[in-house]
Every structure is written in C-alpha cells, then in structure tokens.
Amino acid sequence: MRGFLTLFYKELLRFWKVGFQTVAAPILTAILYLLIFSHVLEGRVQVYPGVSYGAFLIPGLAMMSILQNAFANSSSSIAQSKITGNIVFILLPPLSHFEFYLAYVLASCVRALAVGTGVVLATSLLFVSLPLEQPVWIVVFAVLGAAMLGTLGMVAGIWAEKFDQIAAFQNFIIIPLTFLSGVFYSIRPLPEFWQNVSKLNPFFYMIDGFRFGFFGISDVSPYLSLAIVGSALLALSCAALLMITRGYKLRA
Amino acid sequence: MLPAIEIHNLSKAYGAVQALPTIDLDIPQGEFFALLGPNGAGKTTLISLIAGLSKADAGYVRVMGHDVIRDYRQSRRALGVVPQELVFDPFFSVIETLRLQSGYYGLRRNQQWIDEILHNLDLTSKADANMRALSGGMKRRVLVAQALVHKPPVIILDEPTAGVDVDLRQGLWEFIHKLNSDGHTIVLTTHYLEEAETLCTRIGMLKQGRMVALDSTDNLLKRFSGLKMRVRMVGGAPPESLRPLLAAPATTDEWVLALRDYAHAEQVLAELRKSEREIAGMELTQPDLEEVFVSIMRGE
Ligand SMILES: Nc1ncnc2c1ncn2[C@@H]1O[C@H](COP(=O)(O)OP(=O)(O)O)[C@@H](O)[C@H]1O
Ligand SMILES: [Mg+2]
Numbered sequence: 001m002r003g004f005l006t007l008f009y010k011e012l013l014r015f016w017k018v019g020f021q022t023v024a025a026p027i028l029t030a031i032l033y034l035l036i037f038s039h040v041l042e043g044r045v046q047v048y049p050g051v052s053y054g055a056f057l058i059p060g061l062a063m064m065s066i067l068q069n070a071f072a073n074s075s076s077s078i079a080q081s082k083i084t085g086n087i088v089f090i091l092l093p094p095l096s097h098f099e100f101y102l103a104y105v106l107a108s109c110v111r112a113l114a115v116g117t118g119v120v121l122a123t124s125l126l127f128v129s130l131p132l133e134q135p136v137w138i139v140v141f142a143v144l145g146a147a148m149l150g151t152l153g154m155v156a157g158i159w160a161e162k163f164d165q166i167a168a169f170q171n172f173i174i175i176p177l178t179f180l181s182g183v184f185y186s187i188r189p190l191p192e193f194w195q196n197v198s199k200l201n202p203f204f205y206m207i208d209g210f211r212f213g214f215f216g217i218s219d220v221s222p223y224l225s226l227a228i229v230g231s232a233l234l235a236l237s238c239a240a241l242l243m244i245t246r247g248y249k250l251r252a
Numbered sequence: 253m254l255p256a257i258e259i260h261n262l263s264k265a266y267g268a269v270q271a272l273p274t275i276d277l278d279i280p281q282g283e284f285f286a287l288l289g290p291n292g293a294g295k296t297t298l299i300s301l302i303a304g305l306s307k308a309d310a311g312y313v314r315v316m317g318h319d320v321i322r323d324y325r326q327s328r329r330a331l332g333v334v335p336q337e338l339v340f341d342p343f344f345s346v347i348e349t350l351r352l353q354s355g356y357y358g359l360r361r362n363q364q365w366i367d368e369i370l371h372n373l374d375l376t377s378k379a380d381a382n383m384r385a386l387s388g389g390m391k392r393r394v395l396v397a398q399a400l401v402h403k404p405p406v407i408i409l410d411e412p413t414a415g416v417d418v419d420l421r422q423g424l425w426e427f428i429h430k431l432n433s434d435g436h437t438i439v440l441t442t443h444y445l446e447e448a449e450t451l452c453t454r455i456g457m458l459k460q461g462r463m464v465a466l467d468s469t470d471n472l473l474k475r476f477s478g479l480k481m482r483v484r485m486v487g488g489a490p491p492e493s494l495r496p497l498l499a500a501p502a503t504t505d506e507w508v509l510a511l512r513d514y515a516h517a518e519q520v521l522a523e524l525r526k527s528e529r530e531i532a533g534m535e536l537t538q539p540d541l542e543e544v545f546v547s548i549m550r551g552e
Contacts (some may be wrong), residue, residue, distance in 0.1 A: 006355025015342055085339035090399065091305055092333055093356035094325035251306050 004099035006089065011107030015073055022111060026069055027118040029197045037184065037204050048217045055128045059138075059211040060183035062119040066142055067203065070112035070149035071156070072175055074104045075166050078157025082250070083235045092252065093225040097244045101154065101237070108150025109143060116142055130214055135223050138213030141229065148233040149174070154240045158249055177203045185221050202232045254317045256281045256406045256437035262311035264297055271297040272461040274311070279454075281405070284432045285439045286448035286469075288456035290544060294334050295441045298458070299410050303333045315406055329357065332399035334440075336410035338391050340383040346370075346394055347379040350401055358400035369397045372427045374420075381457060389416045396424065400431075407431065409440040413447065425451060449473075451543040463550050468493055473539040479511040481520060484533040491527040494520065505532070 015022040038054035047056045083088035090100070124130045132138065156169045181203035185193050199220075200205050209225030212218035218225070244250065257279040264272045266307065272294045272352045279285050287295050296536045300306040302313050304327065318327035341349060350369070354362040370376045373393045378386060396412060408498040409428070413421045421444075429451060432438045442448055448455060448469075455472055457465040465472060480499055484506045490498065498522070511517055517536065525530060 002358040002360060003356050006352055009355070017343060033536060053411060083342075084341075085337050088305065088333075088339060089333050089341065089353060092331075093353070093402075094328040094358070095356060097326065113510075139425045147384065192339050247307055251304065 003093060003095045004103055005102035006104055007095060011073075011077060011103055012110060013172075015094065015107070015111050022073070023114050023118065026065050026115045027122055028109060030065050030119040031060065031122055031126065033061055034058065034127060037181050038127065043228050048215055051215055052128055054131055056186075056211075056215075058128070058130055058186065058237070059214050061119055062116045063141070063145060063207045063210045064178050064183045066112040066172065067115040067149045067178055067206070068170075069109040069115045070155040070244035071148040073108040073111045074150045074153035075157040075160070076153075076167070077107075078104065079160050079163060080153060080160075080164050081158070083163070087250070097241060100244055101151075101241055104154050105147055105150040105237075105240075108145040108153060112144060113152065116146070117137050131216075132214060133215045133216035134222075136213070137209060140226065141206055141210035143225075144229045144233055145210065148202075148206070148229065148236060151233065151236040153200075155236065155243065158243050161249075163178045177201055180204075181207050182219070183199070183207060186220055187226065203229060205229050253282055254316075255279060255315060256283070257316040257439070258317075259298075259302070260311050260312060260313075260525060262292075262298075262301060263384075264301060264306070265309055266297075270461060272301075273462075275463060277456060277463065277466070279437060280440060281437050283437055283454055283499060284429075284431070284436055284452045285437075285552060286455045287441045287458065288439075288445070288448060290549060292460075293458040294461040295458055296410055297461075299333065299336075299408055299439075299441070301426065302408065302452050303331060304328060305333075314451070322405060329402065329480050330405050332402065332404035332407045333400045334392075334395050334407075334409040334412050335366060336414070338388060338415075340391055342382070343386045344379050345382050346386070346397075348374060349394060350397055352399045357403060362401065363462075365403065366397075366401065369400050372430075373397050389420050392416050393420070395423070396427075400500050405435070406437045407439070409438070411443065413442060413444060415470040432464035445541045445545055453540075457545065459549055459551075460478065464551075465544075469541070473541065475544075479517070479537060480537045481509045481511055481515060481517060482533075482535040483507050483524065483531065486525070486530040486532050491523055493523050511536075 027247050032058055034054065038057055041053050045053045047053065106161065120130070120207065156166055160166045160169070180198065184196065187198045187204070205220070205225035205228045207222055208218045209222045209229065212222045255278040257277070259275055259277040262272060262275045274299065287298065289295055298307070301308050301427065302315065302320065306323070317329040318330065320327045322531065333423070344352065350366050354366065362469040370379055373396060375390070375393055375397060376392060383391065392412065392415070396409070399407060412424060425447065428438060439444055452469055454468050456463055467475070488509050490502055496510060497511070499508040499511040509520060511520065
C-alpha cells in the first residue's frame, strides 16, 4: 500500500511541478477554442432546444481536455522513464502489477480532472452559466473518461520506444476519435450512415453521457453510454495489466 | 544455510545473440563475490535476470530463497541493485529521490537510515541539490544510496566505480566493505581487477556468457599464476636443472621462473649458486589477478 501511495505521489509531483504546462495551459487552450467557436457559431447553431451553442460546447471541450490530458500524463511519464532508463527505480522495488497500474492511472485522473474542472469553471464564469441537471453523471463520465484515457496512455507508453510513437498515437488515434465524437456537434442531424459510424467510437459515449449530466439531454441513453464506456475501460485495463504482468517491453 | 543467490540452468538470448547459454551459480550468504569478464560477456544480462529486470528463457533464479518471478515481491525486497547506466530522474533532488525510493519499498520513517547512507557516501552536503546538477561521480553515489534504502541483505553493483575518481572509489569501497562485514552479501562487476583482488573472496569469470572460471580468489591466483622469480645472470643460459621452470623463453640474461611457493625459491637459489655464476638482479613477483584474467580469457 505504501509503495503504491509513493508511486502515486511521485506521479502527482511530476506533473504538479510543471503545473503551468500540464494544467494551466490546457485550460487556456479550451478557453480559446470556446472563444472562437462560440463567437463564430453563436446564434447560427442551436443543437439542443433552449441551449446556446456556447453552453453546448463547454462540456465537450471539458471532456476533450480531460481525455487528452489523461492520455498525455501516463503516456509521457512512462515513455520518458523508459527512454531515460530511470524506470528501473520502479521496476526494482516490490510493487505489485496492480499497484503499478493503479498509481499511473489515478495520477492521470487527477491531472485530467483538475484540467476538466478548470475548464468548466473558467468558461462558465467567463461566458455562459451552465445548468447542472444530473451532477452524478457528470462525475461518473469525467472519472471513467479520465481512467480510460489514462489507461490507454499507459498502454501507449509501454509500447512506444520513441517519443515520436507517442505523438503518432496522439495525432492519429486520440485526436481524430475526439474530434469525431461530437465535441463540437450533436450527431442527431447527421445522415444515418455517419450517425452509425459515430456510434462505433467509444469517445462519443463519454462526451454524450457527460453532456447529459449538464443538460439532461443526450443523443443516446446515459445508461447505454455507461455500459459502453465501462466495458471499454475494463477491456483496456485488462490489456494494460496483461502487458505489465507479462513484462511486455518493460522486462524484456 | 540458504544461498543468498541461487541460479539454476539459466539461459537468455536476445534474438540471435545467446547472451547467456546456461549458467549455474550459488552465492552463499555473506560472500563478497566478483563477476568479471570483458565487455559483452553477459554480466549485466545476468544481473538483470537476478533483479527481475528481464525474463529468462529457461531456468530460475532465487534470491534469499525466493523465486524472482513467482515470489517477486519477496525477492525484490531482499535485493538492492546499482545499475550500470548512470540513470536519474531530473525532476527530483537527492533527498527526494531517496525518500521516494524508500517509499516504493513500503518504508516510512526511514530518515535516520537515509541520513546515515548520505553521510557514508559523503552526499550530505548535496542532499537538496537537483539530480541534474550533480557530477557523474555524485550521480553514481546516489545510485548506490538508492540501492541501499531498504537495507537489502543482498547487494549487486554493476560497475559501481566506472567513471568515479580515485578518492571516491576508495570511500565507496570502504563503505561496501563495511556493509559486507555487517553481513550483507555483495556481488559486483568491475574493470579494476586490483579492486576485485583485494576485496572479493570469490570470483566468477564470464566469457561469451559462459562461466569459464569460478573459484576463491586465492585458489584462482595460485592455480593460474604462481609466484614468479625474475633472475638476471652475468652471461650464459640457465642451468639445465632449472629449464623446466622457465615461465617464458629465456632471453640471454633474464629468465622468468615459475615457482611453486617461497620454499621452492630456496631450492632454486641453491641451484643457481651451484652454477657458480654471478646474479646481477633478482625479483620475486606476486601472483596477480590481471594475469589470471588474461590467461583465462585467452582460453589457456
Ligand atoms: N537489450 C538487449 N538487446 C539485444 N542484445 C543485448 C541486449 N542487452 C545485451 N545484449 C547483448 O548481450 C550480450 C551481453 O551483454 P551484457 O550483458 O551487457 O554484457 P556485459 O555487461 O558483460 O558487458 C552482448 O552481446 C550484448 O550485445
Ligand atoms: Mg555490463
């Protein structure tokens, strides 16, 4: 337990010591997105009845920040430790496989949720106030989304041998899946084919469920989203734990 | 008594490279063991397998009786490893590095022992320095300190004195020697053969992944390079009776004779006196690990 807490604490310190880049900067980026998109599209687009486009956008942007930062935290930490070699400090002690997994994923969640909270607070203070119809769903999807991407970041970090590979993972998998998940739009007006394609994207359910927590309106039932996001998290966690247990690329 | 390290039928290949074809080795508790061999012999590979940093293709390793795969938590708790590469985490200071390492082993309130290690490794004044700001020798000492935070009964050091200046090397060896006297089992690899010769009680020599010599330091020295006598005579070849002792072809005026022991030297001197030639110079040379190493590695 103590070993796990220490690794968790170390991972928190790692991003907190450079908190300006790891927490403040992504919040600022989200504010800029909101500023530009809501300015351009405000009044022209109304996605949900009675919800301004700016308000509609905030949960999407917050979720996008949560996902990207959760992924960035665990993937960069593991890849960096592997490439510089200081991962031996963690491989030598008697940490269990599960402690190893949990410490990285929880630290990713903390950073992601700090950023997500920051985005929601800053944007709703600066621009539009948001309803909080069903706050439990907000928390559930924020945590599940952060954990899922934190886990995916672990998988990527363990697999990658170079920083380029992490960047490729981010640019070719995470960003497209995020942008096509309905951060900026609802899938309802889309042609049926594209609606169905969107429904193959697990990120869609995270954002849709998260948004339901704010507005009480969503494209699919939050229970369906919960089931899908929960299963995806479980599957990824099993993959990550299998990699750790086998020592894949960590204990070659 | 349970061996500190038990290695059975261990083998490891990296792709087509057979880094370790098969190794069997027991290291008893309390031993000061040197693992020697040229670069690429497989020393680091063997250490990685003992530490569970890589996985064997076959065979097993136990540390203090614990299988390094099946009972990895117990075996890792019993082991401290100083890696060969000069690795560090640039995010942290020396003291933070040690506190974190201590925490990974589940220890709290370990400050007293950490202070003692810092003191013994002459790092106290650097405790708050960031790792990035340290010289190579200092970083190496922090690595040693990290390996000791959990007071492991078995300590492995992979080339701990590479790139470390003479003063520091002396201090480091004193500390490690003290740990050995306190009952810790020590295994080290080094390129400085004099260090291995003076410190270690037993030596294993690896060549292309094979243990080509494994014996007490004394036995190795005796077996491979006995006492030698270097004699210079005024003119002439050695007496016939001494020819079988020639360690190297004689030059006109200098011969190197291999002796069994000091008593043998008396007999040789008597023979020389009988030949009634004048001795211009004479020197006895001690056996030396360097010689043993070179002759074993040549495959003699
Ligand atoms: N990660 C690795 N991948 C491929 N080959 C390796 C790896 N590590 C070591 N080797 C090879 O295994 C052999 C033994 O290396 P090593 O254990 O580092 O030797 P030593 O520590 O005695 O210098 C060498 O031929 C080396 O090239
Ligand atoms: Mg080596």
